[in-house]
Amino acid sequence: MPVTIYDVAKKAGVGIGTVSRAINNSAQINPATKAHVLKIIKELHYQPHALAQSLARKKTFTIASVVPFFTNYFFVELLKSVQAALSNNNYDLILYSINRMDRRDTTLDRVLTERRADGVLIFSLGVSDEYAEKFIDSQIPVVIVDHMHPQIDSIVIANREGAYLATQHLIQVGHEQIGMIDGHLSSYPAILRLEGFKQALQENHLTFYDQWLEICDARVGEHGFNEAAGYKAMKRLLSRNSRLPTALFVASDVQALGVMRAAKEAGLRIPDDIALVGFDDIELAKFVGLSTMHQPIAQMGQMAVDHLLQRIQGVHHNGFYTELKAKLIVRESCGAKQAFRVQVE
Amino acid sequence: MPVTIYDVAKKAGVGIGTVSRAINNSAQINPATKAHVLKIIKELHYQPHALAQSLARKKTFTIASVVPFFTNYFFVELLKSVQAALSNNNYDLILYSINRMDRRDTTLDRVLTERRADGVLIFSLGVSDEYAEKFIDSQIPVVIVDHMHPQIDSIVIANREGAYLATQHLIQVGHEQIGMIDGHLSSYPAILRLEGFKQALQENHLTFYDQWLEICDARVGEHGFNEAAGYKAMKRLLSRNSRLPTALFVASDVQALGVMRAAKEAGLRIPDDIALVGFDDIELAKFVGLSTMHQPIAQMGQMAVDHLLQRIQGVHHNGFYTELKAKLIVRESCGAKQAFRVQVE
DNA sequence: ATGAAAGCGCTAACAG
DNA sequence: CTGTTAGCGCTTTCAT
Numbered sequence: 274m275p276v277t278i279y280d281v282a283k284k285a286g287v288g289i290g291t292v293s294r295a296i297n298n299s300a301q302i303n304p305a306t307k308a309h310v311l312k313i314i315k316e317l318h319y320q321p322h323a324l325a326q327s328l329a330r331k332k333t334f335t336i337a338s339v340v341p342f343f344t345n346y347f348f349v350e351l352l353k354s355v356q357a358a359l360s361n362n363n364y365d366l367i368l369y370s371i372n373r374m375d376r377r378d379t380t381l382d383r384v385l386t387e388r389r390a391d392g393v394l395i396f397s398l399g400v401s402d403e404y405a406e407k408f409i410d411s412q413i414p415v416v417i418v419d420h421m422h423p424q425i426d427s428i429v430i431a432n433r434e435g436a437y438l439a440t441q442h443l444i445q446v447g448h449e450q451i452g453m454i455d456g457h458l459s460s461y462p463a464i465l466r467l468e469g470f471k472q473a474l475q476e477n478h479l480t481f482y483d484q485w486l487e488i489c490d491a492r493v494g495e496h497g498f499n500e501a502a503g504y505k506a507m508k509r510l511l512s513r514n515s516r517l518p519t520a521l522f523v524a525s526d527v528q529a530l531g532v533m534r535a536a537k538e539a540g541l542r543i544p545d546d547i548a549l550v551g552f553d554d555i556e557l558a559k560f561v562g563l564s565t566m567h568q569p570i571a572q573m574g575q576m577a578v579d580h581l582l583q584r585i586q587g588v589h590h591n592g593f594y595t596e597l598k599a600k601l602i603v604r605e606s607c608g609a610k611q612a613f614r615v616q617v618e
Numbered sequence: 619m620p621v622t623i624y625d626v627a628k629k630a631g632v633g634i635g636t637v638s639r640a641i642n643n644s645a646q647i648n649p650a651t652k653a654h655v656l657k658i659i660k661e662l663h664y665q666p667h668a669l670a671q672s673l674a675r676k677k678t679f680t681i682a683s684v685v686p687f688f689t690n691y692f693f694v695e696l697l698k699s700v701q702a703a704l705s706n707n708n709y710d711l712i713l714y715s716i717n718r719m720d721r722r723d724t725t726l727d728r729v730l731t732e733r734r735a736d737g738v739l740i741f742s743l744g745v746s747d748e749y750a751e752k753f754i755d756s757q758i759p760v761v762i763v764d765h766m767h768p769q770i771d772s773i774v775i776a777n778r779e780g781a782y783l784a785t786q787h788l789i790q791v792g793h794e795q796i797g798m799i800d801g802h803l804s805s806y807p808a809i810l811r812l813e814g815f816k817q818a819l820q821e822n823h824l825t826f827y828d829q830w831l832e833i834c835d836a837r838v839g840e841h842g843f844n845e846a847a848g849y850k851a852m853k854r855l856l857s858r859n860s861r862l863p864t865a866l867f868v869a870s871d872v873q874a875l876g877v878m879r880a881a882k883e884a885g886l887r888i889p890d891d892i893a894l895v896g897f898d899d900i901e902l903a904k905f906v907g908l909s910t911m912h913q914p915i916a917q918m919g920q921m922a923v924d925h926l927l928q929r930i931q932g933v934h935h936n937g938f939y940t941e942l943k944a945k946l947i948v949r950e951s952c953g954a955k956q957a958f959r960v961q962v963e
Numbered sequence: 964a965t966g967a968a969a970g971c972g973c974t975a976a977c978a979g
Numbered sequence: 980c981t982g983t984t985a986g987c988g989c990t991t992t993c994a995t
Contacts, residue, residue, distance in 0.1 A: 325971090367713070385665075669988080
């Protein structure tokens with residue numbers, strides 16, 4: 274039987290209110306009695322019961338996060354920064370992971386309904402208008418990360434711009450025949466990255482060839498953002514084109530890894546036969562010399578938490594929507610160094 | 619103001635007890651009234667308050683997990699399987715991530731004390747006797763994963779045996795001069811893998827050369843299990859040896875990636891100049907053709923959850939300790955195929 | 964089968 | 980400043 278506030282009160286010879294005041298360093302307590310109570314607390318190894326506190330305070334000091342799968346580098350890094358930021362503010366993190374997309378609504382309902390948390394972080398998940406409504410009704414602060422909804426505070430990477438920049442770089446380096454490997458278009462970033470890609474081509478008066486665009490198969494919940502999908506997509510690209518592009522913008526680094534594997538198998542050299550730019554800047558991008566768009570993931574997590582905590586404290590920016598810029602990292606796979614060398618000579 | 623059980627009771631014209639019985643499909647309720655109450659519940663969009671339920675039931679349907687960092691592939695995969703298993707059993711997961719090792723005890727105390735959870739999963743963390751004691755006293759079921767304590771139920775990978783097998787393979791393939799790159803010895807698996815390595819050498823009457831053992835620097839909380847540490851360790855190995863080993867057992871795949879990068883920079887070819895076997899079988903091991911020890915991570919997560927849930931239900935195996943076997947996956951980096959080819963010819 | 968009442972452990976308003 | 984009391988929202992006897 275764990276020790277309760279009553280045990281402490283009795284042993285300290287005070288009322289439970291006083292004990293409560295001692296714990297919550299209330300100003301309304303005599304320093305002497307407070308010290309005494311605290312001493313008894315130590316002796317008894319008393320620890321407040323978080324759930325009881327939450328119930329009485331109507332405040333849980335817990336944030337719920339809804340994450341699809343989270344096997345992926347991006348989520349992990351994000352979760353890590355979120356966890357760090359939360360823990361700095363003495364908030365706990367409860368994880369609702371969505372393994373099957375058909376359970377998404379069930380999970381959202383649960384989050385909405387259980388009221389275990391003071392706020393909700395939704396990662397990379399599209400929220401239907403119906404659920405946006407529900408969240409707004411419920412009054413519980415929500416921020417969506419890596420996706421957006423007009424009615425809900427959202428933080429995203431500037432995907433369109435990032436893709437534009439990546440493609441732009443390929444063009445600057447001298448490429449004119451550029452293809453793209455994208456994630457499945459059920460993914461919001463995949464859509465935007467394709468848009469950015471097309472925009473860059475267009476602005477440079479290059480034509481977009483449909484047969485040079487490969488969309489990865491969407492395995493459950495992952496939108497094709499994995500190595501195997503990239504590999505398969507590249508295989509397809511190779512088999513259905515007699516004339517290949519000289520460069521490829523790949524929507525994510527893990528996919529780019531798959532693309533590299535397929536290219537290698539086909540005897541294609543990177544960047545000589547085919548140049549590559551990825552997106553994400555995972556740790557291994559450096560390892561394989563992959564040029565890519567670096568995303569400020571940690572900053573995104575930190576910002577999401579900051580903003581959510583603000584909202585919980587009642588600060589309400591209307592229609593909060595932030596885009597974080599991705600930054601080009603030039604390594605070997607885009608052939609840039611080679612190209613620059615030519616310029617210099 | 620959210621709707622409570624009282625609102626439902628009033629509107630349904632019953633007592634709150636009956637409503638409660640309806641929700642918890644108690645047998646002690648007339649099917650007709652139950653149906654009626656359920657209908658009202660639908661109408662009112664009533665949802666039970668999880669915290670209040672937990673407080674009254676003295677049961678939270680939540681598991682606390684204590685994870686160091688979790689940036690690493692191993693944890694992510696593990697957490698994923700844990701999350702899946704938990705969610706199948708309608709348990710929630712609350713995450714206590716340890717970013718700074720000096721906060722470890724604080725975190726454990728919090729877990730112990732807040733009583734938010736019915737059980738605790740501790741990952742890859744050594745538990746001091748003091749805390750083992752505390753956990754046992756607290757009566758709260760705990761299982762340690764990827765580490766062990768004699769007093770606490772533990773599930774680990776058979777690290778010593780895995781390392782032994784990996785080294786054994788290198789030997790079978792013809793290597794006699796074998797070195798090792800290990801994680802920092804503050805890590806339990808790092809210690810065991812070194813032991814297994816030494817044992818294999820010894821049983822084959824090969825000598826262990828101290829200058830061919832590199833221990834990675836332990837950056838905070840990671841025990842050197844990352845790409846950069848592997849890279850640096852390999853650099854050191856190369857710089858301080860004039861005569862190199864012909865093969866290396868590397869304690870983890872991510873480190874092996876770093877080793878490969880350093881080897882490549884030094885103009886060493888794998889496996890021709892130096893053969894490699896890793897440990898973990900991360901997704902990228904396949905990509906780079908790294909031979910490695912595959913760990914049944916998902917199975918480990920599932921088993922941890924199963925066991926913890928059993929304990930929560932009161933089943934108590936005394937001194938539960940399980941080792942899951944790692945399995946050798948032969949790819950290119952160990953030079954095995956080549957060696958086999960030679961044998962065949 | 965069902966309503967009333969007594970907690971679960973704590974906070975906060977209310978008197979003093 | 981401090982003790983008492985009334986909730987927080989629900990489960991669970993205990994009568995009926």
